[in-house]
Amino acid sequence: MRLVKRIVLMVLAGLVGLMVLAAVAVYGVTEARLRKTYQIDAAPPAIPSDAASIERGRHLVTAVSMCAACHSANLAAPDLAGNLFLDIPPARLGAPNLTGGAGGIGARYTDADWERTIRHGVRPDGTPLLFMPTANFYHLSDADLGAIIAYVRSMPPIDNQAPASQIYPLGRALMAAGQLALPAEDLDHRAPRIPAPPLGRTAEYGRYLTTISTCRDCHGANLSGGPLDEPGAPPAPNLTSGGALRGWSEADFIKAMRTGVNPAGKQLDPFVPYRYIGKLSDDELKATIYTSKPCRPPRWARGRHGLGAAETDFVLFVGSFCPQGKKEPTKVGIRPFQCRISPFATPRSCRLIESSMRRSSPTLGSMVG
Ligand code: HEC
Ligand code: HEC
Numbered sequence: 001m002r003l004v005k006r007i008v009l010m011v012l013a014g015l016v017g018l019m020v021l022a023a024v025a026v027y028g029v030t031e032a033r034l035r036k037t038y039q040i041d042a043a044p045p046a047i048p049s050d051a052a053s054i055e056r057g058r059h060l061v062t063a064v065s066m067c068a069a070c071h072s073a074n075l076a077a078p079d080l081a082g083n084l085f086l087d088i089p090p091a092r093l094g095a096p097n098l099t100g101g102a103g104g105i106g107a108r109y110t111d112a113d114w115e116r117t118i119r120h121g122v123r124p125d126g127t128p129l130l131f132m133p134t135a136n137f138y139h140l141s142d143a144d145l146g147a148i149i150a151y152v153r154s155m156p157p158i159d160n161q162a163p164a165s166q167i168y169p170l171g172r173a174l175m176a177a178g179q180l181a182l183p184a185e186d187l188d189h190r191a192p193r194i195p196a197p198p199l200g201r202t203a204e205y206g207r208y209l210t211t212i213s214t215c216r217d218c219h220g221a222n223l224s225g226g227p228l229d230e231p232g233a234p235p236a237p238n239l240t241s242g243g244a245l246r247g248w249s250e251a252d253f254i255k256a257m258r259t260g261v262n263p264a265g266k267q268l269d270p271f272v273p274y275r276y277i278g279k280l281s282d283d284e285l286k287a288t289i290y291t292s293k294p295c296r297p298p299r300w301a302r303g304r305h306g307l308g309a310a311e312t313d314f315v316l317f318v319g320s321f322c323p324q325g326k327k328e329p330t331k332v333g334i335r336p337f338q339c340r341i342s343p344f345a346t347p348r349s350c351r352l353i354e355s356s357m358r359r360s361s362p363t364l365g366s367m368v369g
Helices: 002-035 051-064 067-071 111-120 142-154 169-176 203-212 215-219 250-259 282-291 347-360
Strands: 083-088 091-095 299-307 310-318 366-368
Touching: 002 169, 051 067, 051 142, 051 203, 067 083, 111 142, 203 215, 203 282, 250 282
Parallel strands: none
Antiparallel strands: 083 091, 299 310
């Protein structure tokens, strides 16, 4: 009996030892990613000072790019003075005070610091931010980024310290398992800037707008809908033609986004950020709806792809949206921004899949019309 007890104890001690070793390894691996410094050649835009640009900045901060939704506790009168944005088992995320007050970053940030943080997800000391929709903001034009910085700088300084962000053990385990990436890890920091289309009621501008806004975070890279990760959230509907908006007029769309009630009289789930989206101008909303209408339904492939150690399920979209008045898409192909592999898909994994599709298409996965 004694011997059995001893063996059981030894096995248990061994298991505990292994768990401690695994925890140390997870900590070490994730800490290296969190402390990594990124050298980024900042390309700060010119910062305007005229009233129209500052007003444009206000619109971007409070409606289009929704900075205020995270960086303000006071949603009725956003002051950008910081806010505990999220506290869930993987991480606590404090969105810092952006003003020049005590506890804020406004007084010490240079133009280059703003550009690196917003477009690249990298702090002034070179370390990566834990979270920010940087993949969207990466596409901000110089004019829009300049306007955002000008507006944030014009805010009255407020003394407030937002809670510090922290990754909890579950978050570290997810990071180590390749399930959670830091925004800076997903971006090509050296790629040339993509010129933004001119402001207007065009499909190109709509595509830009739905990218620097948040639509694609929930409705998918191709706006074709899908389930969301958040517990209790309804699935995000398909916004492309033939989807949820079939039969809607522009006026129906604008009304739904302004009131939160769709043409069928259904009150949209409070999860839909229509309080922000509804602040978009009529022209912006019309541009948004043009984007959502492909001239023919996108084709897609489903399959599995081995990426190093991990095999990933992916759904890859092929097809593009028509510019106004044209019947055929101008660009047909597999593009990273149309590639939705999993909620954690990175541009790198998209590129890998893209190149393997080029090589082995169409045998990879099954094409569905
Ligand atoms: C979905 C929520 C969300 C949105 C939208 C958002 N942020 Fe953030 N932001 C955060 C969080 C959370 C952090 C802190 C990340 C961390 O601690 O690593 C952060 C960090 C920052 C920082 C870095 C401050 C520092 O620690 O040095 C700046 C600057 C910033 N945000 C500006 C903006 C601007 C400008 C916008 C809009 C264009 C914006 N953010 C939109 C959540 C958000
Ligand atoms: C945080 C996630 C999220 C974001 C961001 C988001 N949506 Fe949605 N959206 C949803 C969900 C979830 C629904 C379904 C709501 C429901 O069933 O009540 C929805 C519904 C809609 C509907 C109504 C469809 C219908 O059948 O009535 C429209 C239109 C829409 N979204 C457009 C947009 C646009 C345009 C953007 C960007 C400017 C956007 N959404 C951003 C999650 C989101």
